[in-house]
Amino acid sequence: GAVVSQHPSRVICKSGTSVKIECRSLDFQATTMFWYRQFPKQSLMLMATSNEGSKATYEQGVEKDKFLINHASLTLSTLTVTSAHPEDSSFYICSAYLPSYNEQFFGPGTRLTVL
């Protein structure tokens, strides 16, 4: 149990286009999901906390109008990178919080490359 999936696993897009990344908790309901970003050879940096049915909470320095987060159901959160640019190329990772385990479970990540 406690499996989190992400789709797509890898995406390449042209500069200026928008990309949507899905994060799903497959066998549990997650009221809280988190989105992280990881640049090469660096650690994970939290971008935002996503709560089902309410607006996401963004970390300082993360543009909420550029990184749109929607958590419309207890098993799905989406991150849309709008008007992507090469500097947005990164590894995007989501996690979902499972209260019964008091733990976060991570998705496999999505590698975004913006040309």
Added chain:
Amino acid sequence: DAKTTQPNSMESNEEEPVHLPCNHSTISGTDYIHWYRQLPSQGPEYVIHGLTSNVNNRMASLAIAEDRKSSTLILHRATLRDAAVYYCILRDRTNAGNMLTFGGGTRLMVKP
């Protein structure tokens, strides 16, 4: 969240035990000690967590100092598949769903 300090990298031989240290001298009484690991090009994976007592599970053991200012993750027999970045993270137990703050972690290299 209180800060943790870990060595940047460590090396181990296959099938030998590995002790990964973590210092957290500013830990508070309500902080859990969590360990995650991240294999190349994958999301982090939960390894183990504890509060005061030593903990064992199928993946590893966690030894916590009596004053809780340091802890050690123990892999009893390292395999090549254990090569990963290991993160030691403190999380306040009063904020159950709170975010995790990742530090630099320790990159473990396992030699055959």
